[in-house]
Amino acid sequence: MIIYLYYLLIYGFLLTAIIGLFASWVDRKVTARVQYRVGPPLLQPLIDIVKLLGKDTLIPTGASKAVFLMAPLIGLASTILVSALLWVNNINSTNTFLGDLIVTLYLLAIPSISIMMGGFASRNPLASLGASREMKLILSYELPFILAVLVTVIKSDFSIRLGDILNYQAQNGFIAGDLSGLLALITAIMCVQAKLALVPFDIPEAETEIIGGPLIEYSGSGLAIYRLMKNMLLFTLPFFLIILFLGGLRFDGINLLFSVLKYIGLVALITVIRNTNPRIRIDQAINFFWGPMTIMALIAVMLALMGK
Protein backbone atom coordinates (compact mmCIF):
# COMPACT_ATOMS: atom_id res chain seq x y z
CA MET A 1 0.00 0.00 0.00
CA ILE A 2 2.75 2.40 0.99
CA ILE A 3 4.64 1.56 -2.16
CA TYR A 4 1.71 2.68 -4.31
CA LEU A 5 1.48 5.99 -2.45
CA TYR A 6 5.22 6.39 -2.93
CA TYR A 7 4.94 5.79 -6.65
CA LEU A 8 1.99 8.15 -6.98
CA LEU A 9 3.41 11.06 -5.06
CA ILE A 10 7.13 10.91 -5.72
CA TYR A 11 7.23 9.60 -9.25
CA GLY A 12 3.82 10.65 -10.48
CA PHE A 13 3.64 14.13 -9.01
CA LEU A 14 6.96 15.54 -7.78
CA LEU A 15 9.40 14.22 -10.37
CA THR A 16 7.03 14.91 -13.25
CA ALA A 17 6.30 18.43 -11.98
CA ILE A 18 9.99 19.31 -11.56
CA ILE A 19 11.02 18.01 -14.97
CA GLY A 20 7.90 19.52 -16.58
CA LEU A 21 8.55 22.99 -15.13
CA PHE A 22 12.16 22.78 -16.27
CA ALA A 23 11.07 21.81 -19.77
CA SER A 24 8.62 24.71 -19.84
CA TRP A 25 11.46 27.09 -18.90
CA VAL A 26 13.64 25.61 -21.66
CA ASP A 27 10.81 26.18 -24.13
CA ARG A 28 10.34 29.84 -23.14
CA LYS A 29 14.07 30.57 -23.05
CA VAL A 30 14.71 29.05 -26.47
CA THR A 31 11.73 30.98 -27.90
CA ALA A 32 13.14 34.20 -26.44
CA ARG A 33 16.62 33.55 -27.81
CA VAL A 34 15.25 32.77 -31.26
CA GLN A 35 13.43 36.13 -31.17
CA TYR A 36 16.73 37.86 -30.25
CA ARG A 37 15.80 38.79 -26.71
CA VAL A 38 16.63 37.66 -23.17
CA GLY A 39 14.17 35.23 -21.69
CA PRO A 40 12.77 34.67 -18.21
CA PRO A 41 14.92 33.45 -15.28
CA LEU A 42 15.12 29.78 -14.34
CA LEU A 43 12.42 29.57 -11.69
CA GLN A 44 9.85 31.59 -13.64
CA PRO A 45 7.24 28.86 -14.29
CA LEU A 46 7.26 27.93 -10.60
CA ILE A 47 6.89 31.56 -9.52
CA ASP A 48 3.94 31.95 -11.92
CA ILE A 49 2.13 29.08 -10.22
CA VAL A 50 2.94 30.30 -6.70
CA LYS A 51 1.71 33.79 -7.57
CA LEU A 52 -1.53 32.48 -9.01
CA LEU A 53 -2.21 30.49 -5.86
CA GLY A 54 -2.18 33.72 -3.87
CA LYS A 55 -4.86 35.54 -5.84
CA ASP A 56 -8.62 35.60 -5.48
CA THR A 57 -10.73 32.98 -7.15
CA LEU A 58 -13.70 34.65 -8.82
CA ILE A 59 -16.65 32.54 -9.92
CA PRO A 60 -18.98 34.12 -12.48
CA THR A 61 -22.65 34.28 -11.52
CA GLY A 62 -24.76 31.67 -13.22
CA ALA A 63 -21.83 29.33 -13.83
CA SER A 64 -22.19 25.83 -12.43
CA LYS A 65 -19.98 26.05 -9.39
CA ALA A 66 -19.23 22.37 -8.90
CA VAL A 67 -18.06 21.70 -12.45
CA PHE A 68 -16.19 25.02 -12.60
CA LEU A 69 -14.12 24.19 -9.53
CA MET A 70 -13.73 20.46 -10.09
CA ALA A 71 -12.61 20.55 -13.74
CA PRO A 72 -8.96 21.55 -13.09
CA LEU A 73 -8.68 18.97 -10.31
CA ILE A 74 -9.93 16.19 -12.57
CA GLY A 75 -7.33 17.11 -15.17
CA LEU A 76 -4.53 17.21 -12.61
CA ALA A 77 -5.57 13.89 -11.04
CA SER A 78 -5.56 12.07 -14.37
CA THR A 79 -2.15 13.53 -15.25
CA ILE A 80 -0.68 12.34 -11.94
CA LEU A 81 -2.16 8.88 -12.48
CA VAL A 82 -0.84 8.46 -16.00
CA SER A 83 2.61 9.70 -15.03
CA ALA A 84 2.80 7.24 -12.17
CA LEU A 85 1.72 4.43 -14.53
CA LEU A 86 4.39 5.31 -17.10
CA TRP A 87 7.16 5.67 -14.51
CA VAL A 88 6.29 2.35 -12.92
CA ASN A 89 6.50 0.60 -16.28
CA ASN A 90 9.69 2.38 -17.22
CA ILE A 91 11.56 1.46 -14.05
CA ASN A 92 10.74 -2.22 -14.04
CA SER A 93 9.02 -3.61 -17.07
CA THR A 94 7.58 -6.62 -15.23
CA ASN A 95 5.15 -4.37 -13.39
CA THR A 96 2.89 -4.25 -16.39
CA PHE A 97 -0.65 -5.60 -16.53
CA LEU A 98 -2.84 -6.62 -19.42
CA GLY A 99 -4.31 -3.63 -21.23
CA ASP A 100 -2.34 -0.85 -19.57
CA LEU A 101 -1.69 0.71 -22.98
CA ILE A 102 -5.42 1.21 -23.40
CA VAL A 103 -5.71 2.64 -19.89
CA THR A 104 -2.93 5.12 -20.71
CA LEU A 105 -4.66 6.22 -23.90
CA TYR A 106 -7.90 6.80 -22.03
CA LEU A 107 -6.21 8.69 -19.21
CA LEU A 108 -4.34 10.89 -21.67
CA ALA A 109 -7.60 12.03 -23.24
CA ILE A 110 -8.96 13.33 -19.92
CA PRO A 111 -6.86 16.55 -19.56
CA SER A 112 -8.24 17.91 -22.84
CA ILE A 113 -11.76 16.94 -21.75
CA SER A 114 -11.25 18.75 -18.45
CA ILE A 115 -10.31 21.94 -20.27
CA MET A 116 -13.45 21.53 -22.32
CA MET A 117 -15.56 21.01 -19.20
CA GLY A 118 -14.10 24.10 -17.61
CA GLY A 119 -14.82 26.10 -20.73
CA PHE A 120 -18.42 25.02 -20.94
CA ALA A 121 -19.01 25.57 -17.22
CA SER A 122 -18.03 29.23 -17.29
CA ARG A 123 -21.00 31.19 -18.50
CA ASN A 124 -19.23 33.06 -21.28
CA PRO A 125 -19.74 32.87 -25.06
CA LEU A 126 -16.02 33.14 -25.80
CA ALA A 127 -15.31 30.26 -23.44
CA SER A 128 -17.94 28.12 -25.17
CA LEU A 129 -16.39 28.96 -28.52
CA GLY A 130 -12.95 27.92 -27.30
CA ALA A 131 -14.29 24.73 -25.75
CA SER A 132 -16.13 23.75 -28.94
CA ARG A 133 -12.92 24.29 -30.92
CA GLU A 134 -11.07 22.09 -28.45
CA MET A 135 -13.73 19.42 -28.96
CA LYS A 136 -13.28 19.50 -32.74
CA LEU A 137 -9.53 19.30 -32.31
CA ILE A 138 -9.81 16.24 -30.05
CA LEU A 139 -12.04 14.51 -32.60
CA SER A 140 -9.50 15.13 -35.31
CA TYR A 141 -6.19 14.14 -33.74
CA GLU A 142 -7.25 11.04 -31.79
CA LEU A 143 -7.54 8.93 -34.96
CA PRO A 144 -3.98 9.22 -36.30
CA PHE A 145 -2.63 9.01 -32.74
CA ILE A 146 -4.29 5.66 -32.10
CA LEU A 147 -3.17 4.37 -35.50
CA ALA A 148 0.42 5.36 -34.69
CA VAL A 149 0.24 3.54 -31.35
CA LEU A 150 -1.18 0.52 -33.21
CA VAL A 151 2.10 0.30 -35.16
CA THR A 152 4.07 -0.37 -31.97
CA VAL A 153 1.51 -2.96 -30.88
CA ILE A 154 1.83 -4.79 -34.21
CA LYS A 155 5.60 -4.77 -34.16
CA SER A 156 5.90 -6.21 -30.65
CA ASP A 157 3.91 -9.31 -31.53
CA PHE A 158 0.41 -7.98 -31.01
CA SER A 159 0.63 -7.46 -27.25
CA ILE A 160 -1.02 -4.53 -25.52
CA ARG A 161 1.23 -4.43 -22.50
CA LEU A 162 3.68 -1.56 -22.16
CA GLY A 163 6.23 -3.89 -20.58
CA ASP A 164 6.25 -6.14 -23.64
CA ILE A 165 6.86 -3.17 -25.93
CA LEU A 166 9.84 -2.14 -23.78
CA ASN A 167 11.21 -5.67 -23.75
CA TYR A 168 10.90 -5.96 -27.53
CA GLN A 169 12.87 -2.75 -27.96
CA ALA A 170 15.53 -3.91 -25.50
CA GLN A 171 16.18 -6.97 -27.67
CA ASN A 172 15.56 -5.75 -31.23
CA GLY A 173 16.49 -2.06 -31.20
CA PHE A 174 14.19 0.95 -31.32
CA ILE A 175 10.87 0.75 -33.10
CA ALA A 176 11.69 4.11 -34.64
CA GLY A 177 14.62 2.51 -36.42
CA ASP A 178 12.38 0.83 -39.04
CA LEU A 179 10.52 2.72 -41.73
CA SER A 180 7.04 2.07 -40.34
CA GLY A 181 8.15 3.14 -36.87
CA LEU A 182 9.65 6.33 -38.21
CA LEU A 183 6.44 7.29 -40.03
CA ALA A 184 4.43 6.50 -36.92
CA LEU A 185 6.77 8.61 -34.77
CA ILE A 186 6.35 11.62 -37.04
CA THR A 187 2.57 11.29 -36.93
CA ALA A 188 2.65 10.94 -33.16
CA ILE A 189 4.80 14.05 -32.72
CA MET A 190 2.25 16.11 -34.69
CA CYS A 191 -0.58 14.73 -32.58
CA VAL A 192 1.33 15.54 -29.39
CA GLN A 193 1.77 19.11 -30.59
CA ALA A 194 -2.02 19.37 -30.89
CA LYS A 195 -2.60 17.68 -27.54
CA LEU A 196 -0.37 20.19 -25.78
CA ALA A 197 -2.24 23.05 -27.51
CA LEU A 198 0.94 24.61 -28.89
CA VAL A 199 1.30 26.61 -32.10
CA PRO A 200 0.41 25.73 -34.89
CA PHE A 201 -2.50 23.97 -33.23
CA ASP A 202 -3.30 26.32 -30.35
CA ILE A 203 -6.63 27.34 -31.82
CA PRO A 204 -8.61 26.64 -28.63
CA GLU A 205 -6.55 29.03 -26.58
CA ALA A 206 -5.57 31.64 -29.09
CA GLU A 207 -4.74 34.67 -27.07
CA THR A 208 -5.43 37.38 -29.55
CA GLU A 209 -8.48 35.84 -31.12
CA ILE A 210 -10.65 34.64 -28.31
CA ILE A 211 -8.81 36.03 -25.29
CA GLY A 212 -7.77 32.84 -23.60
CA GLY A 213 -10.49 30.54 -24.88
CA PRO A 214 -11.86 28.10 -22.30
CA LEU A 215 -9.68 29.55 -19.53
CA ILE A 216 -11.06 33.08 -19.79
CA GLU A 217 -13.01 33.04 -16.52
CA TYR A 218 -10.42 31.21 -14.44
CA SER A 219 -8.36 33.18 -11.94
CA GLY A 220 -6.30 32.30 -8.90
CA SER A 221 -6.09 28.66 -7.89
CA GLY A 222 -8.07 27.24 -10.83
CA LEU A 223 -5.68 28.79 -13.32
CA ALA A 224 -2.69 27.67 -11.26
CA ILE A 225 -3.84 24.04 -11.40
CA TYR A 226 -4.43 24.24 -15.15
CA ARG A 227 -0.95 25.66 -15.74
CA LEU A 228 0.59 22.98 -13.55
CA MET A 229 -1.34 20.33 -15.51
CA LYS A 230 -0.06 21.70 -18.81
CA ASN A 231 3.52 21.82 -17.62
CA MET A 232 3.29 18.25 -16.37
CA LEU A 233 1.86 17.18 -19.73
CA LEU A 234 4.94 18.71 -21.35
CA PHE A 235 6.88 15.92 -19.64
CA THR A 236 4.32 13.12 -19.75
CA LEU A 237 3.52 13.10 -23.46
CA PRO A 238 7.12 13.02 -24.77
CA PHE A 239 7.80 10.37 -22.10
CA PHE A 240 4.99 8.27 -23.54
CA LEU A 241 6.44 8.64 -27.03
CA ILE A 242 9.90 7.68 -25.78
CA ILE A 243 8.54 4.52 -24.16
CA LEU A 244 6.67 3.52 -27.30
CA PHE A 245 9.17 4.40 -30.00
CA LEU A 246 12.60 5.07 -28.52
CA GLY A 247 13.10 2.35 -25.95
CA GLY A 248 12.25 4.13 -22.71
CA LEU A 249 14.54 6.04 -20.33
CA ARG A 250 17.32 4.01 -18.73
CA PHE A 251 19.58 5.38 -16.04
CA ASP A 252 22.60 3.05 -15.95
CA GLY A 253 25.96 4.15 -17.24
CA ILE A 254 26.11 5.70 -20.70
CA ASN A 255 22.34 5.27 -21.12
CA LEU A 256 21.79 8.21 -18.75
CA LEU A 257 23.29 10.57 -21.31
CA PHE A 258 21.25 8.99 -24.10
CA SER A 259 18.03 9.32 -22.09
CA VAL A 260 18.65 12.99 -21.43
CA LEU A 261 19.40 13.53 -25.12
CA LYS A 262 16.23 11.70 -26.15
CA TYR A 263 14.00 13.83 -23.94
CA ILE A 264 15.70 17.16 -24.65
CA GLY A 265 15.68 16.32 -28.36
CA LEU A 266 11.91 15.85 -28.36
CA VAL A 267 11.34 19.04 -26.40
CA ALA A 268 13.64 20.93 -28.76
CA LEU A 269 11.74 19.56 -31.77
CA ILE A 270 8.44 20.69 -30.25
CA THR A 271 9.90 24.15 -29.58
CA VAL A 272 11.27 24.48 -33.11
CA ILE A 273 7.92 23.55 -34.61
CA ARG A 274 6.31 26.06 -32.26
CA ASN A 275 8.54 28.92 -33.30
CA THR A 276 8.55 28.52 -37.02
CA ASN A 277 4.86 28.17 -37.79
CA PRO A 278 1.84 30.44 -37.75
CA ARG A 279 -1.42 29.44 -36.17
CA ILE A 280 -3.78 27.58 -38.51
CA ARG A 281 -7.59 27.64 -38.55
CA ILE A 282 -9.73 24.89 -37.11
CA ASP A 283 -10.97 23.62 -40.50
CA GLN A 284 -7.40 23.50 -41.83
CA ALA A 285 -6.38 21.55 -38.71
CA ILE A 286 -9.17 19.00 -39.20
CA ASN A 287 -8.23 18.60 -42.88
CA PHE A 288 -4.60 18.15 -41.86
CA PHE A 289 -5.28 15.43 -39.31
CA TRP A 290 -7.89 13.50 -41.26
CA GLY A 291 -6.00 13.86 -44.54
CA PRO A 292 -2.20 13.56 -44.71
CA MET A 293 -1.66 12.38 -41.14
CA THR A 294 -4.17 9.55 -41.28
CA ILE A 295 -2.83 8.41 -44.64
CA MET A 296 0.72 8.39 -43.28
CA ALA A 297 -0.40 6.40 -40.25
CA LEU A 298 -2.28 3.89 -42.44
CA ILE A 299 0.81 3.43 -44.62
CA ALA A 300 2.85 2.85 -41.45
CA VAL A 301 0.33 0.21 -40.25
CA MET A 302 0.44 -1.62 -43.59
CA LEU A 303 4.25 -1.57 -43.64
CA ALA A 304 4.29 -2.92 -40.08
CA LEU A 305 1.89 -5.72 -41.03
CA MET A 306 4.15 -6.65 -43.93
CA GLY A 307 7.00 -6.95 -41.50
CA LYS A 308 9.19 -3.96 -42.38
Add this chain to the structure above:
Amino acid sequence: MNRDDILKDINARFPLDIVDIFDKSPKRVYIEIKPVSLTRVAKYIFKDLGARFNTASGVDTRHYMEILYHFTIEDIGLLISLKVKLDKSKKLEIDSLAPIFEGANWIEREMHELLGINFKGHPDLRRLLLSDEWPEGVYPLRKDYKEWDKKAIRDRGV
Protein backbone atom coordinates in the same frame (compact mmCIF):
# COMPACT_ATOMS: atom_id res chain seq x y z
CA MET B 1 -16.38 69.32 -67.18
CA ASN B 2 -13.74 71.41 -65.54
CA ARG B 3 -13.98 73.77 -62.63
CA ASP B 4 -15.14 76.92 -64.38
CA ASP B 5 -17.81 75.04 -66.30
CA ILE B 6 -19.21 73.61 -63.11
CA LEU B 7 -19.38 76.98 -61.38
CA LYS B 8 -21.02 78.63 -64.39
CA ASP B 9 -23.54 75.78 -64.53
CA ILE B 10 -24.47 76.12 -60.87
CA ASN B 11 -24.72 79.88 -61.24
CA ALA B 12 -27.05 79.51 -64.19
CA ARG B 13 -29.32 76.93 -62.61
CA PHE B 14 -29.91 78.47 -59.20
CA PRO B 15 -29.75 82.24 -59.66
CA LEU B 16 -32.11 83.13 -56.82
CA ASP B 17 -30.78 80.67 -54.25
CA ILE B 18 -27.10 81.54 -54.25
CA VAL B 19 -26.10 84.38 -51.97
CA ASP B 20 -22.34 84.34 -52.47
CA ILE B 21 -19.56 82.32 -54.13
CA PHE B 22 -16.10 82.49 -52.59
CA ASP B 23 -13.14 81.07 -54.56
CA LYS B 24 -10.73 80.17 -51.83
CA SER B 25 -8.15 78.30 -53.92
CA PRO B 26 -8.02 76.33 -57.17
CA LYS B 27 -9.28 73.26 -55.36
CA ARG B 28 -11.82 74.74 -52.93
CA VAL B 29 -14.91 76.85 -53.43
CA TYR B 30 -17.47 78.00 -50.83
CA ILE B 31 -21.02 78.49 -52.11
CA GLU B 32 -23.39 80.17 -49.70
CA ILE B 33 -27.06 79.41 -50.25
CA LYS B 34 -30.33 80.21 -48.54
CA PRO B 35 -31.58 77.58 -46.05
CA VAL B 36 -34.84 76.92 -47.93
CA SER B 37 -33.06 75.76 -51.06
CA LEU B 38 -30.64 73.33 -49.47
CA THR B 39 -32.31 70.14 -50.71
CA ARG B 40 -32.51 71.35 -54.30
CA VAL B 41 -28.87 72.35 -54.61
CA ALA B 42 -27.52 69.35 -52.65
CA LYS B 43 -29.57 66.94 -54.75
CA TYR B 44 -28.22 68.51 -57.93
CA ILE B 45 -24.59 68.38 -56.79
CA PHE B 46 -24.86 64.81 -55.45
CA LYS B 47 -26.91 63.17 -58.18
CA ASP B 48 -26.25 65.10 -61.38
CA LEU B 49 -22.65 66.17 -60.92
CA GLY B 50 -21.75 62.81 -59.36
CA ALA B 51 -19.98 64.32 -56.35
CA ARG B 52 -19.15 62.39 -53.17
CA PHE B 53 -20.50 63.57 -49.84
CA ASN B 54 -17.53 63.95 -47.49
CA THR B 55 -18.88 65.26 -44.21
CA ALA B 56 -20.79 68.13 -42.69
CA SER B 57 -19.56 70.53 -40.01
CA GLY B 58 -21.58 72.76 -37.72
CA VAL B 59 -20.08 75.90 -36.18
CA ASP B 60 -21.50 78.29 -33.61
CA THR B 61 -20.17 81.71 -34.56
CA ARG B 62 -21.08 84.84 -32.68
CA HIS B 63 -23.82 86.12 -34.94
CA TYR B 64 -25.33 83.05 -36.52
CA MET B 65 -25.10 79.28 -36.58
CA GLU B 66 -23.61 77.95 -39.79
CA ILE B 67 -23.53 74.47 -41.30
CA LEU B 68 -21.11 73.47 -44.04
CA TYR B 69 -21.73 70.50 -46.33
CA HIS B 70 -18.58 69.31 -48.13
CA PHE B 71 -18.80 67.55 -51.49
CA THR B 72 -15.83 66.40 -53.58
CA ILE B 73 -15.61 65.83 -57.31
CA GLU B 74 -12.55 63.63 -57.56
CA ASP B 75 -11.97 63.56 -61.28
CA ILE B 76 -11.00 67.21 -61.40
CA GLY B 77 -10.01 67.58 -57.75
CA LEU B 78 -12.59 70.10 -56.56
CA LEU B 79 -14.09 70.45 -53.08
CA ILE B 80 -17.40 72.33 -52.98
CA SER B 81 -18.60 73.51 -49.56
CA LEU B 82 -22.22 74.58 -49.28
CA LYS B 83 -22.63 77.10 -46.50
CA VAL B 84 -25.97 77.64 -44.77
CA LYS B 85 -26.46 80.36 -42.17
CA LEU B 86 -29.15 79.95 -39.51
CA ASP B 87 -30.42 82.80 -37.39
CA LYS B 88 -29.92 82.18 -33.68
CA SER B 89 -32.83 84.27 -32.50
CA LYS B 90 -35.35 82.10 -34.32
CA LYS B 91 -35.90 78.33 -34.05
CA LEU B 92 -32.87 76.41 -35.38
CA GLU B 93 -34.13 74.00 -37.95
CA ILE B 94 -33.37 72.98 -41.49
CA ASP B 95 -34.38 70.26 -43.91
CA SER B 96 -32.58 66.99 -43.48
CA LEU B 97 -30.50 65.47 -46.28
CA ALA B 98 -30.85 61.91 -44.96
CA PRO B 99 -33.76 60.95 -47.26
CA ILE B 100 -31.61 61.84 -50.28
CA PHE B 101 -28.42 60.00 -49.36
CA GLU B 102 -27.85 57.76 -46.38
CA GLY B 103 -24.40 59.16 -45.62
CA ALA B 104 -25.89 62.21 -43.94
CA ASN B 105 -27.77 60.20 -41.33
CA TRP B 106 -25.24 59.96 -38.51
CA ILE B 107 -23.57 63.31 -38.97
CA GLU B 108 -26.94 65.00 -38.60
CA ARG B 109 -27.63 63.03 -35.43
CA GLU B 110 -24.29 64.25 -34.09
CA MET B 111 -25.01 67.87 -35.02
CA HIS B 112 -28.44 67.62 -33.42
CA GLU B 113 -27.18 66.41 -30.05
CA LEU B 114 -24.09 68.63 -29.82
CA LEU B 115 -25.42 71.89 -31.28
CA GLY B 116 -29.15 71.61 -30.97
CA ILE B 117 -30.13 72.00 -34.62
CA ASN B 118 -33.38 70.29 -35.54
CA PHE B 119 -33.43 68.41 -38.85
CA LYS B 120 -36.92 68.16 -40.33
CA GLY B 121 -37.68 64.86 -41.98
CA HIS B 122 -34.82 62.90 -40.44
CA PRO B 123 -35.98 59.30 -39.93
CA ASP B 124 -34.32 58.61 -36.59
CA LEU B 125 -33.02 61.53 -34.51
CA ARG B 126 -31.66 59.62 -31.48
CA ARG B 127 -28.64 60.28 -29.31
CA LEU B 128 -25.39 59.11 -30.87
CA LEU B 129 -22.28 60.11 -28.92
CA LEU B 130 -23.19 61.56 -25.54
CA SER B 131 -23.57 59.30 -22.56
CA ASP B 132 -26.90 58.26 -21.10
CA GLU B 133 -26.67 60.49 -18.05
CA TRP B 134 -26.39 63.67 -20.10
CA PRO B 135 -29.49 65.85 -19.60
CA GLU B 136 -31.76 66.81 -22.48
CA GLY B 137 -31.60 70.28 -23.87
CA VAL B 138 -27.97 70.99 -22.93
CA TYR B 139 -25.82 71.39 -26.03
CA PRO B 140 -22.08 71.27 -25.26
CA LEU B 141 -20.61 72.83 -28.40
CA ARG B 142 -22.58 76.07 -28.18
CA LYS B 143 -20.83 79.21 -27.06
CA ASP B 144 -23.20 79.73 -24.13
CA TYR B 145 -22.75 76.25 -22.66
CA LYS B 146 -22.49 76.22 -18.86
CA GLU B 147 -21.18 73.38 -16.71
CA TRP B 148 -24.16 71.49 -15.28
CA ASP B 149 -22.27 68.73 -13.47
CA LYS B 150 -21.87 69.57 -9.77
CA LYS B 151 -19.39 66.76 -9.18
CA ALA B 152 -16.88 67.73 -11.87
CA ILE B 153 -13.37 68.65 -10.73
CA ARG B 154 -11.89 71.37 -12.87
CA ASP B 155 -8.75 72.43 -11.03
CA ARG B 156 -5.45 70.61 -11.00
CA GLY B 157 -5.13 70.75 -7.26
CA VAL B 158 -1.73 72.44 -7.21
Add this chain to the structure above:
Amino acid sequence: MSLKLKALLKSPWVFHLSTGSCNNCDIEVLDCLTPRFDIERFGMLLAGSIKHADVLLITGSCNRQSVVRLKRLYEQIPKPCLVVAIGECSLSRGMFIHSYNCPVPLDKIIPVDVYIPGCPPKPEAIIAGVVKLINKIKEGKAKKK
Protein backbone atom coordinates in the same frame (compact mmCIF):
# COMPACT_ATOMS: atom_id res chain seq x y z
CA MET C 1 7.24 40.88 2.93
CA SER C 2 4.78 38.06 2.52
CA LEU C 3 5.27 35.28 0.02
CA LYS C 4 2.16 36.38 -1.88
CA LEU C 5 3.56 39.85 -2.49
CA LYS C 6 7.03 38.57 -3.33
CA ALA C 7 5.65 36.21 -5.97
CA LEU C 8 3.41 38.97 -7.31
CA LEU C 9 6.36 41.28 -7.87
CA LYS C 10 8.40 38.64 -9.65
CA SER C 11 5.73 37.70 -12.17
CA PRO C 12 3.33 40.56 -12.85
CA TRP C 13 1.03 39.94 -15.78
CA VAL C 14 -0.06 43.16 -17.47
CA PHE C 15 -3.42 44.10 -18.95
CA HIS C 16 -3.64 47.13 -21.13
CA LEU C 17 -6.75 49.34 -21.04
CA SER C 18 -7.44 52.54 -22.96
CA THR C 19 -10.21 54.81 -21.63
CA GLY C 20 -10.50 57.12 -24.58
CA SER C 21 -6.94 58.10 -25.53
CA CYS C 22 -5.45 59.40 -28.74
CA ASN C 23 -3.58 56.04 -28.96
CA ASN C 24 -0.08 57.48 -28.74
CA CYS C 25 0.43 56.11 -25.22
CA ASP C 26 -1.00 52.78 -26.41
CA ILE C 27 1.62 52.60 -29.15
CA GLU C 28 4.38 53.28 -26.62
CA VAL C 29 3.04 50.54 -24.33
CA LEU C 30 3.03 48.19 -27.32
CA ASP C 31 6.68 49.12 -27.93
CA CYS C 32 7.50 47.87 -24.45
CA LEU C 33 6.38 44.39 -25.39
CA THR C 34 8.62 44.12 -28.45
CA PRO C 35 12.00 42.33 -28.39
CA ARG C 36 13.98 45.56 -28.05
CA PHE C 37 12.67 46.46 -24.57
CA ASP C 38 11.93 42.89 -23.67
CA ILE C 39 9.79 42.75 -20.51
CA GLU C 40 9.60 38.98 -20.35
CA ARG C 41 12.94 39.02 -18.55
CA PHE C 42 11.05 40.55 -15.60
CA GLY C 43 8.47 37.81 -15.84
CA MET C 44 5.81 40.07 -17.34
CA LEU C 45 3.41 38.55 -19.84
CA LEU C 46 0.57 40.19 -21.70
CA ALA C 47 -2.66 38.79 -20.29
CA GLY C 48 -5.61 38.52 -22.62
CA SER C 49 -8.37 38.24 -20.06
CA ILE C 50 -8.81 40.62 -17.13
CA LYS C 51 -9.07 37.68 -14.76
CA HIS C 52 -5.51 36.62 -15.51
CA ALA C 53 -4.02 40.08 -14.89
CA ASP C 54 -2.07 41.60 -12.00
CA VAL C 55 -1.10 45.02 -13.30
CA LEU C 56 -3.58 47.32 -15.00
CA LEU C 57 -1.95 49.78 -17.42
CA ILE C 58 -4.40 52.61 -18.01
CA THR C 59 -4.04 55.29 -20.70
CA GLY C 60 -6.40 58.00 -21.76
CA SER C 61 -8.58 60.59 -20.04
CA CYS C 62 -11.63 58.88 -18.65
CA ASN C 63 -14.71 60.03 -20.50
CA ARG C 64 -18.18 59.38 -19.19
CA GLN C 65 -18.89 56.21 -21.13
CA SER C 66 -15.61 54.51 -20.38
CA VAL C 67 -15.83 55.24 -16.63
CA VAL C 68 -18.70 52.75 -16.42
CA ARG C 69 -16.65 50.05 -18.12
CA LEU C 70 -13.52 50.93 -16.13
CA LYS C 71 -15.31 50.41 -12.82
CA ARG C 72 -16.65 47.07 -14.03
CA LEU C 73 -13.18 45.92 -15.07
CA TYR C 74 -11.64 47.04 -11.79
CA GLU C 75 -14.14 44.92 -9.90
CA GLN C 76 -13.22 41.88 -12.00
CA ILE C 77 -9.44 41.97 -11.59
CA PRO C 78 -8.38 39.54 -8.87
CA LYS C 79 -6.85 41.36 -5.91
CA PRO C 80 -4.04 42.09 -4.96
CA CYS C 81 -3.39 44.19 -8.04
CA LEU C 82 -1.38 47.23 -9.07
CA VAL C 83 -2.70 50.14 -11.11
CA VAL C 84 -0.37 52.16 -13.33
CA ALA C 85 -1.48 55.44 -14.93
CA ILE C 86 0.44 56.17 -18.10
CA GLY C 87 0.58 59.49 -19.93
CA GLU C 88 -0.61 63.01 -19.08
CA CYS C 89 -4.23 62.29 -19.92
CA SER C 90 -4.62 59.73 -17.19
CA LEU C 91 -2.70 61.74 -14.58
CA SER C 92 -4.95 64.79 -14.60
CA ARG C 93 -6.66 64.76 -18.00
CA GLY C 94 -3.83 66.82 -19.51
CA MET C 95 -5.17 69.34 -21.99
CA PHE C 96 -8.70 68.00 -21.70
CA ILE C 97 -9.16 69.39 -18.23
CA HIS C 98 -12.03 71.69 -19.21
CA SER C 99 -13.66 69.25 -21.60
CA TYR C 100 -17.35 68.59 -21.18
CA ASN C 101 -16.91 64.84 -21.37
CA CYS C 102 -14.13 64.25 -18.80
CA PRO C 103 -15.44 65.30 -15.40
CA VAL C 104 -13.06 63.61 -12.94
CA PRO C 105 -9.40 62.55 -13.13
CA LEU C 106 -8.45 58.87 -12.87
CA ASP C 107 -7.35 58.75 -9.25
CA LYS C 108 -10.73 59.90 -8.00
CA ILE C 109 -12.29 56.81 -9.58
CA ILE C 110 -9.90 53.96 -8.72
CA PRO C 111 -6.81 53.94 -6.48
CA VAL C 112 -3.63 54.41 -8.49
CA ASP C 113 -0.21 53.15 -7.43
CA VAL C 114 2.25 54.76 -9.83
CA TYR C 115 2.01 57.72 -12.20
CA ILE C 116 4.16 57.88 -15.33
CA PRO C 117 4.17 61.37 -16.89
CA GLY C 118 4.91 62.14 -20.51
CA CYS C 119 2.99 62.78 -23.66
CA PRO C 120 3.65 60.03 -24.61
CA PRO C 121 6.22 58.60 -22.20
CA LYS C 122 9.08 56.68 -23.79
CA PRO C 123 9.20 52.92 -23.24
CA GLU C 124 12.30 53.42 -21.10
CA ALA C 125 10.25 55.73 -18.88
CA ILE C 126 7.45 53.18 -18.56
CA ILE C 127 9.87 50.41 -17.57
CA ALA C 128 11.68 52.73 -15.14
CA GLY C 129 8.38 53.66 -13.50
CA VAL C 130 7.32 50.05 -13.00
CA VAL C 131 10.75 49.12 -11.62
CA LYS C 132 10.60 52.06 -9.19
CA LEU C 133 7.22 50.88 -7.96
CA ILE C 134 8.53 47.34 -7.43
CA ASN C 135 11.53 48.64 -5.49
CA LYS C 136 9.32 50.88 -3.34
CA ILE C 137 7.06 48.00 -2.43
CA LYS C 138 10.05 45.83 -1.61
CA GLU C 139 11.45 48.44 0.77
CA GLY C 140 8.09 48.76 2.43
CA LYS C 141 7.64 52.46 1.73
CA ALA C 142 4.54 52.14 -0.43
CA LYS C 143 1.27 51.21 1.27
CA LYS C 144 0.00 47.94 -0.14
CA LYS C 145 -3.32 46.40 0.73
